[in-house]
Amino acid sequence: MKKNLLLAAVSLVALSAAAPAVAADLAARPYTKAPPAMVAAIYDWSGFYIGINGGGGSSHATWDLVNFGREGSHDATGGTVGGQIGYRWQSAQWVFGVEGQGNWADFSGSNTSALTGFNNRTKIDSFGLITGQVGYAWNNVLVYVKGGAAVVGAKYDVRTVGGAFVASNEDTRWGGTVGVGLEYGFAPNWSIGAEYNHIFLGGHDQNLTNGNVLVQTDHIKQGVDMGLVRLNYKFGGPILAKY
Known part of the structure; x- marks a missing residue:
């Protein structure tokens, strides 16, 4: 009996000693690193921006000599x-904005009056736009429309065929503006675009004087069309979205 108990104890000890060796002989499960999550940069149009622009334009002006009739019209380009x-x-793909713009300009032109034979000259030397924007973005491509108020610095001259001064006036005219644009974000903070704007000035009586003497009064109607190329820098960068 004692001999059987001794043999059983020896067998139990032997099995306990062999168990770690068996476990060690088993192949360890290889560790597989999880694939990295895909991350895509989504262009964010939100934030303040500042930029420059340049282009060309044309102002169509019609002169009517008050109480006498049509003198003619011309394009000041x-x-x-x-x-x-x-x-x-930006909210989802919709983009909303407000903008102020100021430009120097040299839109000038003239025609010979059908009534007086003098040259009527129109020049726009500056304009400003205060507008709101609504746009739709496809990541870094933005299409938008804009509208608001416009202010224009204009000059009006009457000269003889030989160029001698007859009369003039300078005016700051207010009106409205509408436009449409396309903008492309080519870097996290930079975008380039093209824009078309129309300025509505309507008609307004202009008293043309020589010194302090009134020479004539013309009712002048104007509208401005222009195309601009724009470069903007936006403060802030893109957001990252995981999917």
């Missing part, structure tokens, strides 16, 4: 350069 500052905020 030329170049423009300026800057803009604004703020945009």
Whole structure:
């Protein structure tokens, strides 16, 4: 009996000693690192931005000599350069914004009056736009429409065929503006785009004087069309979205 108990105890000890060796002989399960989550940069149009612009435009002006009739019309054309500052905020793919823009311009032109035979000259040397924007974005491509108020610095001259001064006036005219644009974000903070704008000035009586003497009064109707190329820098970068 004692001999059987002794043999059983020896067998139990032997099995306990062999168990770790068996476990060690088993192949360890290889560790597989989980694949990294895909991360895509989504362009965020939200934030303040500042930029420059340049292009060309044309102002169609019609002169009517008050109480006498139509003198004629002409296109005042030329170049423009300026800057803009604004703020945009994005909700899903919709983008909303406000912007102020100021430009120097040289839109000038003239025609010979059908009534007086003099040259009527129109020149726009500056303009400003205060607008709201609504756009739709496909990641870093934005299409938008805009509208708001416009202010234009204009000059009007009457000269003889030989160029001698007859009368003039300078005016700051207010009106409205609408436009449409396409913008492309080519870097986290940079975008380039093209924009078309129309300024509505309507008609307004202009008293043309020589010194302090009134020479004539013309009712002048104007509208401005222009195309601009714009470069903007936005403060802030893209957001990262995991999917």
